[in-house]
Amino acid sequence: MAAITAQKFGSTMHKLGSFPIPPFSVRKRSIYRSIYGIKLVQIKSIYSNMEKRKWVVPKNSYRTVCNAGAAELGGSGIGSFEELTEQRLDGEIRPKKKKKKKVSVAGVDQDELVDPLNLADPDSLFVEFNGVHLHHKVADFSSEISAASASDLDNGVTTKENSISTSIGIPAILLHGFGATVFSWERVLKPLAKLIGSKAVAFDRPAFGLTSRIEIPATGKLSTMNPYSIGFSIAATLNFIDLLQSQKAILIGHSAGCLVAANAYFEAPERVAALILVAPAIVAPLVIGKNDNTNRIPSKRNGLDDNSTSEEGENPFRKIRVMLFKLWTGVSRLVVNMVQEMKAMANTLYRKILSVILRSNFAVMLVRLIMDKYGREAVRNAWYDSKQVPDHVIHGYTKPLKCKGWEKALLEFTLAMILDSGSEGKPPLKKRLKDISCPVLVVTGDTDRLVPAWNAERLANSIPGAKFEVIKNCGHLPHEEKPEEFVAVIQ
Incomplete structure (x- = not known):
């Protein structure tokens, strides 16, 4: 130096x-x-x-x-x-200050999250329902026919190709599964509208797609229905029937969307024209029973009828027996009430603990980690051949990860699904399948790794008059992998 x-x-x-x-x-x-x-x-x-x-x-x-x-x-x-x-x-x-390391989930930068409205496609539509902006897309058969007819007239061509029978004339509402969006119906939305000769509507259920994310208070108390509950999705489905200005609609559900479709039927059976259940994530009953009420035991109050004779009063042993029976009945009711109260307290405590866990920052970090590591792989695994999944399909499924609050909304949906507050007081869905009276079609892929084909077949067997169709060399997403065959099966 x-x-x-x-x-x-x-x-x-x-x-x-x-x-x-x-x-x-x-x-x-x-x-x-x-x-x-x-x-x-x-x-x-x-x-x-x-x-x-x-x-x-x-x-x-x-x-x-x-x-x-x-x-x-x-x-x-x-x-x-x-x-x-x-x-x-x-x-x-x-x-120099160290630059903040960029965080990405499934290839999506988490430092640049935006409002779902900013991610809308040119054909995206939004409608407000109970404070939630529901993203949806509509395929209108009549408007397409009018445009095609006008084009043919301009060219001096007359054709009967588009003059398909519109005898059905009933709209269809498409319900996606867990983790999916309107994007999953993209390849079949217009063909289905053409098939039924009416409108086909697909909407994003809350917590998915571009539907707005509603923040739930820490207390979990809302002035309206929980937007992430299955009850809200059912109400939204029936609301779309009203928006279509129709008395009935065909409900097409995929995977977990089948739960919404089936429960919507039981909520308003008169408004459901038919059910199409695709790879249904509904647990089929192990034993397919019959609706039989012949085994009911009549109540006789332990063998004592109301037509008591004067001999009862004269027989002291019978009086003692009646008193002991009443005492036993009172004690039994007391015990049952205590058990029910303890169960309610345990259930309330369980709900509070689960709510705290799933609404914590740790849960947010965990769901980001899971989506980053397994999100894209889960989409590939849903296909028959995971190597054939196009990049635009992966992009379509990961696009909602750009929305603000996507991880919290997903956790709220999971919490609502576990607690299942919308079905309190009702028997399990698998016990009510035998009561479905409308036309039912069950469709599945022969190599579905998420919902086995045997479960779909058993489900179809438990519904009176239901039809069962299997698409060969197809996984969990028949409407995406084999759209032509899927539409043909419905036809």
Whole structure:
């Protein structure tokens, strides 16, 4: 290094190349030692402002020597001057702030989340229902026929190709499964509208797609229905029938969407024309029984009828027996009430604990980790041949990860699904399947790895008059993998 010289500042002699000493700047010394690990720094020129007691360092005054000093440390991993420091306008040099590491989930940058409305497609539509903006798309057969007819007339062509019988004339509402969106119906929406000769509507259920995410209070109490509950999806489905200005509609559900379709039927059976259940995520009953009420036992109050004769009053043993029976009945009721109250308390405690866990920051981090690691793989695994999944399909499923609050909404949906508050007081769905009286078609792929084909077949057998169809070389998504065959099966 060059020879060290000295220069006098006021009454203080300072050696050029050494560190400033108090009262000039103690902080600079710690900066240099922590960053460069050297004791001597040669400075080309130093200026002193004695009034402010602050060093003013000209630009680039440290650059050459500091880099040389870092090199003398034998490549200790210390970065260059430009990488580690920044110079303020007043000449003061400070260490650079570390850039925040970008976080991505399934390839989607989580630092640039936007409102779902900003991700809408040109054909996207939104309708407000109970404070939730439901994203949906509509395929209108009549408008397409009118456009085609007008085009044919302009070209002087007459054709009967589009004159399909519109004897059905009933709209269809398409309900996607868990983790899916309107995108999953993209390839069959227009063909289905053409098939039924009416409108086909697909909408994003809350927590999925581009439907708005509603923040649930920490208390979990809402003035309206929980938008993430199955009850809300059922109400929204019936509301779409009203929006279509129709008395009935065909409900087409896929996977978990079949739960919404089936429950919507029991909510308003007169408004459901038919059910089409695709790869239904409904647990079929193990034993297919009959609706038989002949085994009911008449109540006779332990053999005592109301036509008691005077002999009862004259028989002391019978009186004792009646008193003991009443006492036993009272004790039994008391025990049953206590058990029910304890069960209710345990259920309430369970709900509170589960709510706290799923609404915690840890749960948010966990769901991000799961979606990042398994999200795209789950889509590929749903296909018959995972290697044939196009990139645009993966993009269609990961697009909603750009929405603000997607992870919290997914957790709220999971919480509502577990608690299942919408079906309290009702028997399980699998016990009510035998009561479905509308036409039912069950469709599945022969290699469905998520919902086995045997479960779909057993489900079809448990519904009176239901038809069962299997699409060969197809996985969990028949309407995406084999759209032509899917439409043909429905026809």
